[in-house]
Amino acid sequence: MFKFFSSTSIYSLIHKLINFINSIFFLILIIGLTFALVLSPPDYIQGDSVRIMYVHVPAAWLGLACFAFITFLSIFNFVFKIRNFYFINKSIAPIGLLFTCLAIVTGSLWGQPTWGTWWVWDARLTSMFVLMLFYVFYISAFKLLDKEETIVKVSSTIAIIGSINLPIIKYSVEWWTTLHQPASIKIAGSSSVHPAMLLPLLVMLLVFLLYGALIFLMKYKTEIIRIKKKNIKRI
Amino acid sequence: MLTKKVKNRILFLVSISILSLAAVFFIIKSLNKNILYFSTPTEIKKEEDIVIGRAMRVGGMVKKNSIIINEKNIQFIVTDFKNEILISYSGTVPNLFAEGKGVVAEGKLNDKFFFIADRILAKHDEKYMPPEIKKMLENNVK
Numbered sequence: 001m002f003k004f005f006s007s008t009s010i011y012s013l014i015h016k017l018i019n020f021i022n023s024i025f026f027l028i029l030i031i032g033l034t035f036a037l038v039l040s041p042p043d044y045i046q047g048d049s050v051r052i053m054y055v056h057v058p059a060a061w062l063g064l065a066c067f068a069f070i071t072f073l074s075i076f077n078f079v080f081k082i083r084n085f086y087f088i089n090k091s092i093a094p095i096g097l098l099f100t101c102l103a104i105v106t107g108s109l110w111g112q113p114t115w116g117t118w119w120v121w122d123a124r125l126t127s128m129f130v131l132m133l134f135y136v137f138y139i140s141a142f143k144l145l146d147k148e149e150t151i152v153k154v155s156s157t158i159a160i161i162g163s164i165n166l167p168i169i170k171y172s173v174e175w176w177t178t179l180h181q182p183a184s185i186k187i188a189g190s191s192s193v194h195p196a197m198l199l200p201l202l203v204m205l206l207v208f209l210l211y212g213a214l215i216f217l218m219k220y221k222t223e224i225i226r227i228k229k230k231n232i233k234r235i
Numbered sequence: 236m237l238t239k240k241v242k243n244r245i246l247f248l249v250s251i252s253i254l255s256l257a258a259v260f261f262i263i264k265s266l267n268k269n270i271l272y273f274s275t276p277t278e279i280k281k282e283e284d285i286v287i288g289r290a291m292r293v294g295g296m297v298k299k300n301s302i303i304i305n306e307k308n309i310q311f312i313v314t315d316f317k318n319e320i321l322i323s324y325s326g327t328v329p330n331l332f333a334e335g336k337g338v339v340a341e342g343k344l345n346d347k348f349f350f351i352a353d354r355i356l357a358k359h360d361e362k363y364m365p366p367e368i369k370k371m372l373e374n375n376v377k
Contacts, residue, residue, distance in 0.1 A: 041365030041366070041367070042365070042366065043363055043364065043365070043366075044364055044365060044366040044368070044369035045331060045333075045336070045359075045369075046331065046359065050363060053363070075248060078244055078248060079241055079244045079245055079248065080241065113329075113330060114329070114330070114331050114357060114359050115329060115331075115356045115357055115358070115359070116328075116329030116330075116331075116332075116354075116355065116356050116357055117356055120272065120356070121272075122272035123270050123272065156248075157251060160248060160251055160252050160255070161251070161252075161255045164252075164255055164256055164259050168259075168263075176270045176271050176272065177271050177272050177273050177274075177275070177294060178272050179272055179273075179339055179356060179358055181358070181359050181360055181361045182361045183361065184361040184362070184363060192361050192362045192363065193362075193363045193364075194363060194364040194365060194368055196365055197363050197364070197365075
């Protein structure tokens, strides 16, 4: 079952995928940006600062999704010792950190004109900040420790403890009073975002997904080359 | 597939997650009051041992037709549709501060129905729509 995940069979697939994403990425990026910056209407109360949402929301979603994915693979790697998952996690973690930081920075930029403040310590913002810290811990486990076995143990523990934060982030706006507004787009039920704004949001989500996948594949490819030529430390 | 080693690892993970879940649960439970970013007028009314003059935050909706702007300060009523509290503030308000919109005021209680704010933050709701749609909706209501 795990044979598919062996690095040899996956290498040529990665190469094809990178080429494929490269060929469509800029087209979708341009479509997404045109919708987000030009074609979509301004909001009835925020005006044009609503456009920050088209970066903020996908970035936050992907920041959460990356951590959930990392936790999932960490558990599997820790229990069944599937070495390949170690390299996948190592490649995904910086991307998740990037998206989380992006969500925090864009949220801050949005908060200043709408709320009247850059930052408050309400439940949503604080839990998002904690997620960022967990990403930093997670990545530093890879940077600071040298033995792979220790890295797997330490990083999996960090991932599992950090994953408790994920539902807290998601439901922070429902469990407690926060300055951050509740979720506009729900998995079940109707969303409170007008379709003219939902479309650019979804296209931008696709753009971010492709971007994340592209960076991941490139990093992952480097990791695989590193295994194949063990004596090379840097490429 | 489930050798003894694997079972041990699973056991280790399960115990770690249960332990940390319990830890987080108790931390959150003990912090519960502090995690609330603001109190609603109803909560203030119910609260018995409230400290007058302590720094706190009150949040809710700005009541329609309640904003009074004087030379020195601005007064408005914050409501959660059950109870109300009068807020007085001098300074600039955020752009999104408006009647019928959410607001969070930082400051001190003068008494249970009067609050003196040093800072006003606008709270945005989760609705996003173009201006034309908003106008249409308003016309429909009329």
